[in-house]
Amino acid sequence: MRGSGKFIGTSMKIDWLFLLAVALLMGFGFVLVYSATVTHDLVWYDSRWFRQMVYFVGGCVLAAVFSLVKIDYWRRLAFPLYVLTIFGLAFVALGGGDSAKGAGRWINLGFIKLQPSEFAKIAYLLALSTWLSKHRVSLSKLSSFIVPGIIFIVPFLLVLKQPDLSTALVFTAVTLVEFFWAGLSFWELFLLLSPVLSVMLSYPQIPYSQILWGLLIIVVFLTLFLLRFNKKIFIALLCVDIIAGYASTMAWNSLEDHQRSRVMTFLDPMRDPKGAGYQVIQSKVAIGSGGMTGKGFGEGSQTNLSFLPEEHTDFIFSVLGEQFGFVGALAVLSLYFLLLWRAISICRLHFAPFVNLVVAGACTIFLFHIVVNIAMTIGLMPVTGLPLPFLSYGGSFLLTCMMLVGLLINMRYQGGEIEDNY
């Protein structure tokens, strides 16, 4: 095993610290789901905390299976799995799904309801990693983006059609990190993202947006100049940036008032006190009233009084903040950090690009959910439907998380057995 002995427990084939973090987080999850839903559920075997426990046990079995599969099979299975989930996503996107709260995201198999977009996260991660482990990407060779671009854009658009913007953004985050791992530098990533930034800066609510847009174009120009890109790419990227900026401004101006207001409400939920803004305010009050040490288990008046409609799923962090305070939040964030650190450290152990890419991608899925969800509950980001890994109630997502855990164990345990290079 290469590069061993540098960090704690690198010689261990199974990282017990990592598993401990998962177990502790799950424990926190039960406690919070229990306290948020105990007043609603009547009998224990039909309660949500018990169901959460059943999902967890099922998830452990899945994780064990995932960790025992020969690592080489993951590469061979990647594309078949990817195609399968694409079919699932297309089925849901074309209206075949079971609608919950307006957006049809579920496939009802009778005995169980599945959310294909959750499993698509894993299939996409495996497919992109498999491709990128064999093929490098580089901005100086634009054709290298064609296949990864297709792998990315198909599930991205299907999920966007559902509509589930936040899950689509998870795909984007995974893609960027994997590109970084597959050889793009920071500056190249910046250039890749610059058209998106250019579009974002055309949103008129941002102060000095025009000056900032000018600055962006200058920085793009300088980067392209200093990194000595060839003329074709130089001109193409600059044109794309400028056109994107102007086109989006024109598109914004041509929107109807109600459409514009819908976009603005998404970005600033306080504009709509009836819907999203109400939840955010209540969530902030709940977390803030927890103070340093919290009100104690089961004591949160905000959450117990059902001010929060989604308290056991998307807003579980407010239950934590209210009942266990800053200390509790710090503990959970530390556990998340431990989890991510132990996971990403696998990259130091094994050379194989496939292992590296899968690990980095899996960490990104966790990180994106954690940051976006918590930022939403404390009013730093718009309200999206992303749950918090291991803590939020919900079967499909918990199973996805446990599958990722299984994959990570697998990568650590068997990562040395894979031999490949670019």
Add this chain to the structure above:
Amino acid sequence: MLTDLSQNEETTDRGTKVLAYLVFIAFSFALLLIRLFYLQYVKYDENLQQSENNRMRSVVLRADRGAIFDRYGVVLVRNRPSYQIALVPKDLKNQDSVMARLLSIRDSAGVRMFDSLALDSAFQYCRWHRSGTVRILEDASSEQVAIIEERSADLPGVVTEVESRREYPYGTLAAHVLGYTGEVSDEQLTKPEFKDYLLGDRIGQKGLEKEYDKEFRGKDGMKFIEVNAYGREVGLIDGMGVQAAVAGYQMVTTLDLKVQHAAEAALPDSVRGAIVAIDPRNGEILAMVSSPRLDPNIFSLKRRERNKGWAEVALDSMRPLTNRAISGVYPPGSVFKLITAGAGLEYKVVNRHSHMAQPCTGGYQFGARYQKCWGKHGSLDLVNAIRLSCDVYMYQLGLILGMEKINEFGERFGLGSELGVDIPGERSGWLPDSASFNARNKRLGWRWARGLILNLAIGQGQLVTPLQEAVMAGSVATGKGVYRPHFMKELRTLDGKVVRRYEPVKIREGNMSPETHQALVDGMDSVVNHPGGTGKRAAIPGIRVGGKSGSAEWKKGEKTHAWFVAVAPLDDPQIAVAVVQEAVGGGGALSAPLCRKVMEAYFFKDRPSPDSLAHLAQMKKDSLALLRYGGSAKHDSLNAADRKAQPKIHESASVAKSDPKKMEGGR
């Protein structure tokens, strides 16, 4: 394979990337922690206070449901405040003691205000449901509200809510037209077209209330308030806007209260039947009565009384829930002879002076069957056959024509299909010919036979609604087409701005040759105004009334349905009336006087008939007896509304009287 060197490079590269990744994680977690610290330490007191002492509530501001007026602006349906006493689970501190106190409360008559069983289940519900409110006393009286408000300090979590309920000041008047509202049902809530409704919303369930529910409903608003520990409102939350409720539209209907009164008075609850009066020039319905009636006020009462009232009307064998004017289908009887005669003229089989081959000798021999007439009329021409309603004449005419031609002529005037009136429940009726008769009776094995024409030619076997008959009579008399019958005249906002006006829609051309038109008008004239006419009881001195009687057989051994349709003035028709009374006897004798009463109310508005006034007074008394709440205030406002409306009626009536053209017709 890579060399060792590049592998080392690769290794350090990976190390850098992992480090960069960890730094990024640490950075974003630090941002979250800073924000958490700010909320939980810096803003702790503020947030704690907000969560402990002051709570935020969202309050739905109910939109006022639009009122309904008659054509001269007299209010027919309005809202009244109704007080509900409710529990707020979030504010219930000590459930047992609150419940004990509530149980001990008695009103001035010494009766317990709350039922212990209902109270117990409400408190049980509160234990598991923390949001919203739970109603414990519906439609409370002012005394009950005062008692609860007085003791509010002892009763944390018990609040009084005001909602507005529908009130029908004239009780049963036009009840089938106006309809009623009720809470939206669970079944309705599952359907997509009701997605804007919440549990507990009131929704129109019948009549105009249902048809125009979206218009009457308005748009609920919402506000965010802070409440104190007792659940009382302290103030609005800063930065959260108030979305004001938008009141629903008010409707001016085409109904004429005066004519409606006369029609209501003419048809007592003991008789099953219907009266429809329309303006044939544009389809405006002036009056519609279906008897027996129901009082829509019962649907605004508290649950127990509501259920009792509902059970009464729902189980009544007279079926008061059916609007017989549009959902009741009857054989038209001799009224249909107008159509048979018209078809004969239009297809040039006869002219107005034609006699049939066989004179009426009291019957007609068709094959082996002898079909009777109701009298012995001798040899008649067409106009006199209508006047005397001779069956033998029509048998022969029908046999010459065939049902297809007769039905085609009937369809020109709206028979046999829905007219599209703007209240739900309309039925289409049926004009049988050989094809549709066979299709309909296939299961029974009955086949079309030519002999059936005999029955159908005199209106035995078709199905029509009273509304269709009024429309038919009116459009035959005007000869200017069939207009869609409707109740909606205008929709207005609360401050009186007209937002929608009903433009008359011509649904049938109602075309016929001038000769046909003239012969039919003369026939209707002779029925009422010539000696021996079957409808002379409908005559009004000074106004030229035309009409046609009908006595429809519907069951052997039972009395006939009494039909009468009338149009006046015949030269320039302004009103067409159809009356049907189930199983009472002959139409000319029994229903023609009712037509006359309705038309008199229309033409002589300033000369109210004494029995219609008495009827009005009685009805007001009945409906007020139901509205216990705020009784005295209601009396005043009702009278005030009438006083206000009265001069308007006088005004319009005097206009009608002074208009020489209208009066000319009679002489």
